[in-house]
Amino acid sequence: MDNTLSVDDVARRSGVTVSTLHYYEEKGLIQSLRTQGNQRRYHRSILRRVAIIRIAKQAGISLRLIKSHLEKLPTREVSPSDWEQMSSEWRAMLNERILSLTQLRDKLDSCIGCGCLSLRDCPLRNPEDRLGENGPGARLLEEDKHN
Amino acid sequence: MDNTLSVDDVARRSGVTVSTLHYYEEKGLIQSLRTQGNQRRYHRSILRRVAIIRIAKQAGISLRLIKSHLEKLPTREVSPSDWEQMSSEWRAMLNERILSLTQLRDKLDSCIGCGCLSLRDCPLRNPEDRLGENGPGARLLEEDKHN
DNA sequence: TATTGACCTCAAGTATGCATGAGGTTTTAG
DNA sequence: CTAAAACCTCATGCATACTTGAGGTCAATA
Numbered sequence: 001m002d003n004t005l006s007v008d009d010v011a012r013r014s015g016v017t018v019s020t021l022h023y024y025e026e027k028g029l030i031q032s033l034r035t036q037g038n039q040r041r042y043h044r045s046i047l048r049r050v051a052i053i054r055i056a057k058q059a060g061i062s063l064r065l066i067k068s069h070l071e072k073l074p075t076r077e078v079s080p081s082d083w084e085q086m087s088s089e090w091r092a093m094l095n096e097r098i099l100s101l102t103q104l105r106d107k108l109d110s111c112i113g114c115g116c117l118s119l120r121d122c123p124l125r126n127p128e129d130r131l132g133e134n135g136p137g138a139r140l141l142e143e144d145k146h147n
Numbered sequence: 148m149d150n151t152l153s154v155d156d157v158a159r160r161s162g163v164t165v166s167t168l169h170y171y172e173e174k175g176l177i178q179s180l181r182t183q184g185n186q187r188r189y190h191r192s193i194l195r196r197v198a199i200i201r202i203a204k205q206a207g208i209s210l211r212l213i214k215s216h217l218e219k220l221p222t223r224e225v226s227p228s229d230w231e232q233m234s235s236e237w238r239a240m241l242n243e244r245i246l247s248l249t250q251l252r253d254k255l256d257s258c259i260g261c262g263c264l265s266l267r268d269c270p271l272r273n274p275e276d277r278l279g280e281n282g283p284g285a286r287l288l289e290e291d292k293h294n
Numbered sequence: 295t296a297t298t299g300a301c302c303t304c305a306a307g308t309a310t311g312c313a314t315g316a317g318g319t320t321t322t323a324g
Numbered sequence: 325c326t327a328a329a330a331c332c333t334c335a336t337g338c339a340t341a342c343t344t345g346a347g348g349t350c351a352a353t354a
Contacts, residue, residue: 153300169303
């Protein structure tokens with residue numbers, strides 16, 4: 001009624017669950033106002049914000065990194081130029097990831113059936129360019145450790 | 148001396164830690180013989196096996212799936228043709244993943260700066276083709292649920 | 295033989311990204 | 325006004341992939 005959205009509204013319209021919204025808020029990716037009775041109310045701009053978070057997640061970007069990108073923005077409300085900025089950064093990260101996966105694939109190609117796995121100089125066993133070996137779980141794009 | 152390897156040997160030569168080897172064994176990806184004193188001893192073929200596990204991990208394949216692939220092999224020792232088989236399957240999975248990331252990137256390209264994020268028909272907000280939204284953590288290649 | 299380094303097991307911790315449930319309050323519709 | 329639906333705050337659980345530590349044993353070397 002008053003132009004704000006409840007958690008449930010946001011959940012339905014953004015396609016995430018209420019618990020996810022709670023989680024994002026706890027992690028500082030989104031914020032809410034509260035009613036007298038302590039219930040969350042959101043500005044409509046939350047929808048774009050959540051959409052952006054989801055897109056970044058699809059690209060494999062961690063919530064930590066998404067958060068730090070969102071924090072660099074001048075305002076809470078994500079403007080088109082903010083979005084342009086972020087999405088092009090993410091595009092670059094995506095590209096890197098695509099590149100390293102492609103390289104791995106090509107190495108697989110050149111090694112399939114060659115038996116060289118047993119040799120020291122197998123490109124697949126080159127420890128120089130290990131991908132995604134940081135921490136638990138299979139990861140895509142990760143923040144640099146300095147954040 | 149007796150042509151078998153200790154955990155430490157394997158750890159150093161394969162580039163993983165002892166605890167990782169313990170973990171892999173617990174999860175059934177590798178096996179060991181034991182000395183009288185209950186210490187692990189490995190056949191040299193373990194090195195190739197561990198190398199393969201690592202490569203698959205680089206490709207983003209979960210240990211569960213790697214395990215199930217390894218279990219399909221006729222022998223404990225991975226032959227070149229086994230490797231050929233597995234690596235081409237993984238190649239295909241890698242390709243799929245590369246493809247979906249590429250598609251996402253292209254959508255990003257077409258959406259950067261267009262402001263369409265607020266519209267219902269934005270390709271980036273199309274719920275049909277959400278990637279990597281299964282379960283916790285950012286994931287790469289995942290097993291199908293039937294395994 | 296004695297000591298040191300390597301091993302062993304098992305439990306618990308770490309990080310990510312939420313889901314679920316308990317126990318209680320607020321809103322809203324009839 | 326009252327009942328039901330929606331909310332709230334923790335706490336705990338789940339899955340992945342390991343790491344770390346405690347408490348104790350084994351093996352190789354001086």
